[in-house]
Amino acid sequence: MFMKDLMQQQIIQAGIATLIITIISVLAVNLMPGLDRDILIRFVVAMGGNTSQISSQNNAIYWISVSGLINIIGFGVFAFASIWAALKLAVIGRSFVLVQLFVLSLITQWLVWQSFNIICHPIGCIAAVFLGSFFGYYLRSNEKLRLERQAQYYELMIRNKELQETRLSLVKQDEVERRILAADLHDQVLNDMKQLVHRFDNYVNSPSSEEADRIRKLTSQVMGEIREVMDSLCPSVLEHLGLPAAIEDCLRKGSERAGFKIRFKNNIDLSQLEKLSLVEQSLVYRLVQETITNICKHAEAKIVKAQLQNQNGSIVVSVIDDGKGIDKGKDISNSRGLRYMRLRADLIGARVNWREGENGKGTCVEIIINTASDNNGA
Numbered sequence: 001m002f003m004k005d006l007m008q009q010q011i012i013q014a015g016i017a018t019l020i021i022t023i024i025s026v027l028a029v030n031l032m033p034g035l036d037r038d039i040l041i042r043f044v045v046a047m048g049g050n051t052s053q054i055s056s057q058n059n060a061i062y063w064i065s066v067s068g069l070i071n072i073i074g075f076g077v078f079a080f081a082s083i084w085a086a087l088k089l090a091v092i093g094r095s096f097v098l099v100q101l102f103v104l105s106l107i108t109q110w111l112v113w114q115s116f117n118i119i120c121h122p123i124g125c126i127a128a129v130f131l132g133s134f135f136g137y138y139l140r141s142n143e144k145l146r147l148e149r150q151a152q153y154y155e156l157m158i159r160n161k162e163l164q165e166t167r168l169s170l171v172k173q174d175e176v177e178r179r180i181l182a183a184d185l186h187d188q189v190l191n192d193m194k195q196l197v198h199r200f201d202n203y204v205n206s207p208s209s210e211e212a213d214r215i216r217k218l219t220s221q222v223m224g225e226i227r228e229v230m231d232s233l234c235p236s237v238l239e240h241l242g243l244p245a246a247i248e249d250c251l252r253k254g255s256e257r258a259g260f261k262i263r264f265k266n267n268i269d270l271s272q273l274e275k276l277s278l279v280e281q282s283l284v285y286r287l288v289q290e291t292i293t294n295i296c297k298h299a300e301a302k303i304v305k306a307q308l309q310n311q312n313g314s315i316v317v318s319v320i321d322d323g324k325g326i327d328k329g330k331d332i333s334n335s336r337g338l339r340y341m342r343l344r345a346d347l348i349g350a351r352v353n354w355r356e357g358e359n360g361k362g363t364c365v366e367i368i369i370n371t372a373s374d375n376n377g378a
């Protein structure tokens with residue numbers, strides 16, 4: 001009866017002490033935001049041993065005489081708990097310190113036993129270890145979750161900023177294109193219209209069939225120019241004949257400007273192309289248009305090939321020239337035309353790659369459009 005009461009008293013003392021330490025630690029962690037959690041975790045775990053020592057000091061003689069075996073088992077369980085906690089905490093990392101503390105706690109208790117004949121209470125000890133480990137694990141998990149949420153938040157902020165910058169860049173490019181359009185209208189169409197008015201005045205003053213012919217020719221020339229400006233804004237061939245025909249047309253126009261030969265191949269069937277909306281097709285067309293403009297401006301190519309093919313559910317548009325290739329010494333990372341291409345591709349979830357052309361000559365531009373999943377474009 002006496003032994004049972006003593007044991008109960010021991011367990012209650014150890015339990016209460018452990019509970020108080022745990023509660024104080026939880027309160028401290030939550031009420032003191034600047035507190036180093038690591039130190040607290042280590043403290044709680046290390047207290048596993050000390051709690052038992054405090055609670056068992058008053059009954060040292062009793063334990064020395066009767067609990068040798070219990071202590072051996074207790075220490076065994078303590079060691080097992082340490083390994084268990086280490087394995088559990090290893091998932092989160094930096095738990096090596098905790099393992100060291102468990103081991104240190106064990107050695108300290110052994111030394112106390114050897115030096116002062118005070119034997120720790122195994123049950124309180126185990127309880128403290130489990131509670132301490134559990135609390136440490138809980139804190140670690142919480143901290144990990146908090147860090148993950150914070151990382152997600154920052155990632156979202158960065159994405160938002162990128163989106164804003166993309167929008168701004170595209171608005172700027174639209175502004176540039178409007179200016180080019182205004183210049184085209186001014187330089188070609190308006191000048192021809194002025195000539196037309198002048199010729200018309202001449203005709204009114206002295207009508208002749210030759211002047212009428214000239215006026216007719218000039219009028220159809222102006223109509224052609226207006227059609228060209230309209231076509232560069234919104235290619236009618238794209239709307240009427242689809243993306244492959246529009247790309248072929250763009251290639252042909254480039255060849256007329258720069259004098260290279262062309263090869264065109266389309267291996268995409270209509271059903272796959274239909275997965276792209278007209279807006280998406282327009283954006284792909286714009287990418288090809290800039291690629292061909294670049295070839296005309298920089299490549300000095302003799303042959304330019306364009307092909308559309310299916311690669312694992314994606315449409316891949318490749319434009320390959322045999323020209324001088326992109327100058328490796330030139331920094332093109334922030335080059336305007338290529339940057340806008342990337343931004344436009346981003347809008348429809350596509351990718352653009354630049355690499356060397358065939359046999360290490362010229363340039364190959366690859367536009368990869370994923371049609372397997374829904375894109376965020378149009």
Ligand SMILES: Nc1ncnc2c1ncn2[C@@H]1O[C@H](COP(=O)(O)OP(=O)(O)OP(=O)(O)O)[C@@H](O)[C@H]1O
Nearest residue numbers: 294295298299323325326327332335336337338363
């Ligand atoms: N097919 C190509 N062959 C050789 N060089 C190329 C080719 N395409 C691009 N480049 C090089 O990459 C650079 C960047 O191209 P980008 O389209 O960004 O600029 P740009 O054509 O010079 O000017 P912008 O497009 O703004 O009018 C070019 O200046 C050129 O040196």
Ligand SMILES: [Mg+2]
Nearest residue numbers: 293294337338
């Ligand atoms: Mg360019």
